[in-house]
Every structure is written in structure tokens, then in C-alpha cells.
Amino acid sequence: MSDRSRSLVAVMPRPRTAWPSAAGLWVTAAGWAAAGERCFGRGWVVTPDATASPEEAVGFATAHYTSATRSSPRDRLMPPVVRTAVKDTLQYRSIHRFAVGAGPWDSTPPALVWQHHEICHRAGIDLAQRAGCPAVVFVHAPQVWEARQWGVRRPGWGSLLERFGESPALRRADAVACVSEEVATLVVDLGADPGTVVVTPMAVDPERFHPRVSGKPVRDRYALGEAPVVGWCGNFRRFHGLEQAVEGFALVHRRQPDARLLLVGDGPERRRIEALVQQLGLGEATRFTGGVPHVEMAAHLAAMDVAWVLAQPGEAFHYSPHKMREYLACAVPVVAPSIGDVARVMHDGLDAVLYPPGDVGALAEATLELLADPDRRGRIGSAGRELMLREGTWDAQLAKVTTLLGIPRGAT
Numbered sequence: 149m150s151d152r153s154r155s156l157v158a159v160m161p162r163p164r165t166a167w168p169s170a171a172g173l174w175v176t177a178a179g180w181a182a183a184g185e186r187c188f189g190r191g192w193v194v195t196p197d198a199t200a201s202p203e204e205a206v207g208f209a210t211a212h213y214t215s216a217t218r219s220s221p222r223d224r225l226m227p228p229v230v231r232t233a234v235k236d237t238l239q240y241r242s243i244h245r246f247a248v249g250a251g252p253w254d255s256t257p258p259a260l261v262w263q264h265h266e267i268c269h270r271a272g273i274d275l276a277q278r279a280g281c282p283a284v285v286f287v288h289a290p291q292v293w294e295a296r297q298w299g300v301r302r303p304g305w306g307s308l309l310e311r312f313g314e315s316p317a318l319r320r321a322d323a324v325a326c327v328s329e330e331v332a333t334l335v336v337d338l339g340a341d342p343g344t345v346v347v348t349p350m351a352v353d354p355e356r357f358h359p360r361v362s363g364k365p366v367r368d369r370y371a372l373g374e375a376p377v378v379g380w381c382g383n384f385r386r387f388h389g390l391e392q393a394v395e396g397f398a399l400v401h402r403r404q405p406d407a408r409l410l411l412v413g414d415g416p417e418r419r420r421i422e423a424l425v426q427q428l429g430l431g432e433a434t435r436f437t438g439g440v441p442h443v444e445m446a447a448h449l450a451a452m453d454v455a456w457v458l459a460q461p462g463e464a465f466h467y468s469p470h471k472m473r474e475y476l477a478c479a480v481p482v483v484a485p486s487i488g489d490v491a492r493v494m495h496d497g498l499d500a501v502l503y504p505p506g507d508v509g510a511l512a513e514a515t516l517e518l519l520a521d522p523d524r525r526g527r528i529g530s531a532g533r534e535l536m537l538r539e540g541t542w543d544a545q546l547a548k549v550t551t552l553l554g555i556p557r558g559a560t
Contacts, residue, residue: 154259155252156184156191156546159272161243161264163197164208170383171209171442172350172470173264173288178205179351179542180262180286187546187557190256194271196246209442229301236267236302236309243268248275259555260284263321267291267313273320282322282553286348289327289466290314290334297464298387315339323549327468328489334466346552348545349468349489352536356446357477359533363450370435372451375408376519379452379480381445381471384415389460391424392508396456398428399512404519407433412448414439449478453525454518457484461506465489473540476500476532481525483514493539499531 158181160173167173177193182202185191193205200208226234248271258279263272265287276283288294292302292310302309318324318340325348326332332345367373378400380393390411397409411421411434418436425434440448449455455475459465465488472490475482476499484490485505494500501518503510518525538544550557 153256154188154190155256156181156188156260156262157248157251157253157258157272157275158184158191158193158205158262159248159264159269159275160193160195161246161266161269161271162195164195164200164205165197174205174209175442175470176286176288176350177262177264178202178209179353180546181205182353183542183546184260184262186543187550188256188259190252192251192253194248194251196242199251206442229303232300232302233305236305240268240313243271246271248272253279257281260549260553262286262325263317264288265291265314265317267309270317270320273317276322282555283320284323284325284549284553285317285321286325287318287327287331287335288468289331290338293334294466310338323552325545325549328466329492330464330466330488344552346548348548349493349540350470350473351540351542351545352470352473352477354477354533354537354541356443357449357474358446359450359479359529361446361450361478363447363452366447366451370410370437370451372408372410372435375406376404376454377408377410377452378454378456378515378519379410379412379449380456380458381412381440381448381474383413384417384421386417387460387463388417389458389506390417390421392458392506392511393456394421394424394428394430394434396508396511396515397434398430399509400515400519401430401433403516405433407519409434410437410448410452411435412437412440412445445474446478449475449480452480454515455480455482456511456515457482457490459485459487459490459505461504465505473536476540477536479529479533481518481528482532483511483518494532494535497528499528499535501528 158177181191181193193200258281261272261276262284273283292306315338324340324345457472468489482500486502487505496502501514
């Protein structure tokens with residue numbers, strides 16, 4: 149049987165209506181499945197309630213988007229620790245029952261099963277064992293550790309969840325694909341064999357995100373006209389430090405009053421950021437789009453003259469920013485903090501402009517310099533696009549895993 153008659157099966161631990169405000173998780177699974185389709189012949193995304201093609205899985209990203217998860221009055225009355233315990237119990241029951249049965253992979257046997265890391269999730273590894281193929285666990289971040297960074301307390305049972313809910317899958321996996329070097333260190337601490345660990349940052353589909361996409365419809369929709377536009381995309385959450393975008397733009401706007409700020413996305417921090425915009429007198433110069441379907445995202449990026457990546461100063465930065473890759477693939481010049489995965493990927497002055505994390509003055513100054521120099525914007529944007537074509541595709545990340553595992557790749 150040739151490799152081109154095989155498949156990659158990407159197994160997600162939650163239903164397709166889950167993670168409504170974390171589109172990047174579905175885009176990630178779809179991206180790996182699409183890369184598997186190009187490499188082996190077929191690719192699938194499997195959830196507890198669906199089997200989807202890569203393109204169908206992209207639709208999960210924003211099909212059920214909500215501006216923020218709204219808790220019930222009963223939940224709000226619960227102490228946070230009790231609420232976390234209830235959520236952990238319900239999640240354990242749901243994930244523990246999930247097993248992958250028969251499907252289209254029976255006629256196109258998996259060359260590889262990819263499993264998104266989640267507490268107690270083992271369905272992908274079990275499928276790989278039955279199919280006699282390698283299993284890859286993909287880790288955005290260890291779950292208990294990351295929640296701890298966000299202030300979630302699990303007194304008495306957090307360490308048990310790590311030991312019995314997270315470590316087993318990492319130990320069983322033939323490869324553990326981590327989005328950053330920081331995450332790779334953490335999974336080894338949880339028991340993963342260092343020889344199985346490979347760093348596979350977030351990636352992009354360069355055919356969906358490319359410079360040929362027009363931003364004019366978005367500019368028209370939000371009455372941006374020919375104004376210089378600075379933009380940011382993502383989920384409005386505290387760890388993104390969105391107040392820096394507003395404070396940095398206030399400095400930009402003071403010196404370039406015709407500039408506009410385009411904030412693409414939604415989430416629990418939106419109301420606070422909207423209030424800050426009004427407080428600083430930037431209401432007329434700022435546009436909030438709300439949640440945007442993934443298929444429309446490239447047009448929103450194309451409406452920007454400069455795109456921003458943000459990071460909270462003094463905090464652990466274990467992320468691999470997904471939107472950063474999409475900016476780059478669209479040839480939009482990026483201003484980003486010199487930290488973690490960002491600084492390892494991009495080169496200051498060549499394919500991006502880097503600034504000290506949290507320094508809104510430096511963020512504004514770098515932006516103003518780019519807005520004043522269209523030729524430099526073009527050079528940096530083109531270099532960013534080339535960087536993504538060389539190193540930033542889902543195919544490039546899959547190639548790291550197949551090389552580690554010694555899996556032959558089919559002709560593309």
C-alpha cells in the first residue's frame with residue numbers, strides 16, 4: 149500500500165460546538181489534517197460528535213462563535229474553586245467516554261494519528277494503537293500549568309490531574325509536538341521522553357492567507373477609506389494585554405490623527421477595552437469588528453497597514469501566536485514584542501520590527517516609522533511572507549514529525 153492511500157486522523161477531545169471563542173484550536177486541527185491529506189492522500193478531523201474533512205473543520209472555528217462564555221447565575225454564586233472542580237468532573241466524564249470507532253480511515257488506514265492534548269484525552273492514542281501506527285500528541289500548553297498561570301486554583305487535586313490526567317498520554321505518545329521551546333521543557337517535566345519531543349510552532353495556510361486578498365470590502369464596511377490602519381486580531385482576554393494596543397494607539401493617533409485602530413475579535417475583555425477607548429478619546433478612530441469567521445479573516449488583515457502582536461511584560465510567554473503567522477502570510481508588516489517564540493521566528497528589521505515587551509512607547513514609535521515609509525512596509529511585508537512559505541506552513545510542521553518518526557512522505 150503506497151503512502152498516498154493512507155491518511156492522517158486528527159482527534160479533538162471536545163465536540164465541534166466547543167471552544168466557540170478559541171477558533172485557533174479548530175484551525176490547528178484542520179491545518180494538520182490538511183497537511184496530512186497532501187502528504188498521505190487523506191486527512192480527517194474527528195470529534196466526539198463529528199467526522200470532518202479539513203475544510204469542514206475550518207468551519208467549526210467560528211460557526212458557533214459567542215462574544216464571551218456566559219456563566220449561569222448558579223455558577224456565579226459558586227466559589228471559584230468549587231466551579232473549577234465541577235468543570236473538571238464534567239470534563240473527565242465526557243472525555244473518558246470518548247472513543248474513536250469505525251470511519252473512513254478504515255479504507256485509508258492512518259499513517260499517523262494526531263491527538264490534541266487535553267486532560268484525560270486518550271482516544272487518538274487508542275486509535276493509533278489499534279491501527280498499528282504512530283501517535284502524536286500536540287501540546288499548546290500543559291493544561292493544569294497554564295490554568296495556574298491564569299489564576300485557576302486546584303488545591304489538592306491539581307497535581308493529581310497532572311500525574312494521572314496529563315502525563316499518561318505524553319508518556320504513551322510516539323511524538324510530542326509542542327508549540328514552543330517553553331512548552332517542550334514543561335512536557336518533559338511532566339514525564340515525556342525527551343527523545344519524542346519536537347517543537348512545531350503554530351502555522352498558516354498560505355493559500356488562504358496571501359497578499360492577493362483585497363482589504364477594500366472591509367475598509368468600506370468600517371468606513372476606513374484610505375486612512376492608515378493599525379490592527380490586532382485575537383480573543384479579547386487579559387493575558388493578551390490589549391490595553392497596550394489602546395495606549396500605544398493613543399500615542400500614534402496623537403502624532404498621526406488620521407490613523408485608525410482596527411480590533412478584530414471578541415471575548416470577555418471587550419467591554420473593558422471599549423471603555424478604555426472612550427476614556428482616551430479614541431472612539432471615533434477605533435473600530436471593533438466582533439467575531440469574524442475564519443474564512444473572512446484574511447480580508448480583515450488585508451485592510452491593515454501595520455499589524456500588532458502584544459505580550460504582557462514580566463509574564464511567562466509560552467505561546468506561539470497564530471495570528472502573527474497569518475499577518476506574515478498576508479505580507480502585512482508586523483510589529484511584535486521581542487520575546488519567546490516571536491523573537492525566535494522573526495528577525496528585527498528584516499521580516500518584522502521587534503520592540504521590548506510592554507513598552508507602548510516603542511510600539512508606537514515603530515508603528516509611526518512604518519506608516520511613514522511605504523517602501524519599508526512593502527519590504528518587511530514581503531520578507532514576512534517568504535519566511536512563512538519557507539518555515540511557517542502546516543506542511544513544514546508535519547515534516548518535522550514524520551522526520552522524527554521515520555515515516556516516508558508521499559509525493560505532493
